[in-house]
Amino acid sequence: MKVTFFKNLIASHLQNNLWLYVLSAICLCTGIVLGVYTVKYMSGFEKSDLLNYLSSFMKNYNSQTINYNQLFLETAKNNIPILLIVWFLGLTMIGIPIILVLDVIKGFTMGFTVTFFVNGMGFKGIWMALLSVIPQNIIYIPCIIIGSVVAMEFSLMLIKSNGKKHWTTGISSRIMSYSIVFIIIAACMFVGLSFETYITPNIIKAIA
Template sequence: MLENKVSGLINKHIKNNFWLYVISLLCLFTGIVLGIYSVRYMGGFEKSDLVNYLKNFTTTIDSGSVNYKSILFQTLKNNIPVILAVWFLGLTMIGIPIILIIDIIKGFTIGFSISFIISEMGIKGIWISLLGVLPQNIIYIPCIILSSVFAMEFSLMIFKDRSKVQWKSHILVSITSYSISFLIVAMIMCIGFFMEAYLTPNMIKFVAVSLEGILL
């Protein structure tokens, strides 16, 4: 009974916000494509710096001297402000374009990372992307899309209902419900944070050891 109710609510939400999901997905995938193509047009100096950083990173992980807490802190630092920014933009009537830009930037980061690793590390890069980059992004991407749609939906609701007395009297309840939705998304993203901090380094180490004969 409860499962049917939850499933019904999810289906209703997706149906009511179908085009918001489409737009958010398009922006994310546009960013991924831009990230992939940007690797082709990188200058030699920038590429050299990134290659050296990548080599140092894999060497550090391969040596076993990994500071998991530091990686977790950096992961939180990179992602939590983004979620908070999207949440805040949803409280405004002009935040939708910026939310979509954030989707493009997140997509660009994913596309650039995977494309650069593969182009510079070959077969080893493919395995690092599959085992070290994709797992946490399988969680991040739906959360990014979901939070973007929540924010755009709320922003549009404010725009449509801003003049209604009923809306003004229930605004606190609406903001609380909206914030709880974001809190749930953040909690789901925590799985990705811990994967990126504790699982990813070990996966990269596994690839480095298994494919030791393949040079960077």
């Protein structure tokens, strides 16, 4: 019974917010394309400088002992705040454009990183991208998109309800439900964080 209820709830959510999912995905893809073209049109000096830095980083990284606890905290600091910002923006009536910009930035980061690895390191870069960048982003990106859509949906609800009589009725329970969804999304992101912490460093070392 509960499984059927949740299936219907998810189906209804997807049906009602399909256009928001499409919009979020378009912004993400736009960011990826911008990242690809940024690498393509970088000057030779800039590419060389970044490659030297990356080469130096990998050599030093390969000789260091990995502190997994510290690495996990750093990885969480790089990803969880984005989710918190999206959650907060959803509580405002002007957060939708900023949420979409964050989607573009996330896409840009992935597009730039993957393209730079492949363009700058050749065959080794392809392995770096496939094994150390893409796997965790398979988890991060759906989480960011779902979080973005849920936040935009909540923001639109606030905009539509504003000005109506007793529009604040039940708002606390709505915020609670909204926040619980983000807690679930954050829990899913921890799968990606764990992969990036405990598996990705060893892949980088192996490739290096």
